[in-house]
Amino acid sequence: MKRYHIITFGCQMNEHDSENIAGMLESMGYVLADDPFKAEVVVLNTCSVREHADKRFYGMLGQFKKRRDENKDTRIVCVCGCMPQQPRVQDEIKKSFSWVDVVFGTQTIGDFPRLLNDRISTGKKQFSITANNSIVPDEKESKRLHKHKALVNITYGCNNFCTYCIVPYTRGREKSRSLEDVVCEVKKLVADGAIEVMLLGQNVNSFIDDKGNTFPTLVRAINDIEGLERIRFMTSNPKDLSDELIECYRTCEKLCKHIHLPVQSGSSSVLKRMNRRYDREKYIDIINKLKSACPDIAITTDIIVGFPGETEAEFEDTLSLVEYVKYDSAFTFIYSPREGTPAAGFSDQIPYDIKHERFERLNEVVNKYSLEKNERLSDKTVKVLIDGSSRKDDKSYSGRTDGFKLVNVSSGRDITGQLVDVRITECKTFSIDGVLA
Incomplete structure (x- = not known):
């Protein structure tokens, strides 16, 4: 019996890619092993957004290398995801981790079965990063983690080029699937038992297919699918969040009363340096419209502290925005430079002790409102x-x-x-x- 194990780092996009990879492996006759060290094929699906994920990935590689050195381990180790898309990481894998068997990127997932078979038949290392501009084949053999809910890609890549973010360089330019293709997939998922779908993209709001169908049009079409109970989506860039989508919270009963709307900073000047292409006032206007359309909406966000050049006054703008919005929860991050992004080259990097102190102050405020919002549900x-x-x-x-x-x-x-x-x-x-x- 051939066994496989997938270790996934990062976001829902990576989780969904891992579902697709699992489907490919099972179609090749592999079965899931609950322990990576009991599998003949191990896949590490990497994330390059945060430094922490980098360290975990290299630590995991080190464990497999140690096993290979001590036990003459013959398991096949594969590396994929966002990290191999970076030339620096490609060079590092070739020089320091040359024992890795198969390396492929975010745009060459569809090549994985061929790469694995070639590695097995020839014994040679396989390396495939570059693909043409066609959309990555999706959902053909996906192995879902859950029967009752499903992740559904609607866009690939990103065109926004926020100065701190490596994603446009690792995921490529933005492409949208067709509305018909997405709706067909959701119908099949519902027929197979799914009652909730989460629509995925680096920026779902910018979805537009070849026929000009926009994201609100897609949401309304999915809302009409019989048997589906819930619709979610992630992630949204505020600059593209339209009044038409906000109206969907009034008219689409299956659209969950929740939105994840990353603000990153409450300071307009920091947002400009981040190249977010909206300001504090625009963001607040969107929040007010959302709360008007859906008074019970839960709002979550992402916030970065210690972005290069962030002053105490700019940080306090973030605190005051959190006080204004009263987020249900927030993913908070200490800024870490990502090689290859403009912000990594900014000269005014913030000392770690200042970043950490601001991080603690921010979490104190965020957690206060998280508890307050949760307590509103007591006895309900x-x-x-x-x-x-x-x-x-x-x-x-x-x-x-x-x-x-x-x-x-x-x-x-x-x-x-x-x-x-x-x-x-x-x-x-x-x-x-x-x-x-």
Whole structure:
């Protein structure tokens, strides 16, 4: 029996790529191993957005190298994702990790079965990064992590070139699938048991297909699919969030009352240096429109602290924006330079101790509102889509509310994949506890 294991770093786009890779491997006769060291083929799907992911990847490679040196390990190790798209990493793999068997990029995922077979048949290392401009083949053999919900790519790549971000260089230029193709896929997923879909793209708001169909048009089309219960999407760039999409929160009953809207900074001057192409006032205007269209909407965000040149006053602009919006939660990050991006070359880098101090102050404010928003659900009954067993204990199950809040539910029976009524019994900063109503 041939076994495989995939280790995924990074975002939902990478998670979905790993689903596709798993599908390819299973079509080749491999079965999933729960331990990478029990698999004949291991795939490391990498992320280049944060320095932390880099370190974890190299640490994992080191473990496989040690096994290979000590045990004459014959397992095939494959590296893919965003990191191999960077020339620096390509050189490093060839020089320092030349024992890696197969390397492929974000735009050559479709080549993976051929590359793996060539490695097995010839014994030679396989390296494939560059692809033509066609869209990556998608969903042909995907192995879904869940039956009840699914990730669906609608765009690939990014054209925004924020000065801190490596993604446009690793994922390529932006391309959209056709509306018909996406709708057809969602219908098939629903027929197979999915009741929730998350539409994915680096910037879903800029979706536009060859016929001129825009993202709001796509949302409305998916909203009409019978049997589907929930629609989510991620991620949105505020500069492209239209009034037409905001109106979908009024008119599309399946669109979840949640939006992840990365602000990155509350300072207009920092946003300009980031090349975000909106300012504080524009962002606040969008927030006000969203809350008007959907008063119960949950809003989450991404925030970077310590961007080059950030002054104390600019940082306080971010704090005041958090106070104004009162986010349900936020992913907060300390800025780390990414080689190859404009911001990495900015001369006014912020000392780490200042960045860390601001990071702590920001999290204190963010967490205050996260708890406050969660406590509003205390003693209320809400719908929760159960994803599986809770990490909390083996007698609980975890799922998400319409507003994407994590709920741990006590249950004596397996409720995975079900949309259940839950009475909230305890609210904490990062999660909520409840019982079946």
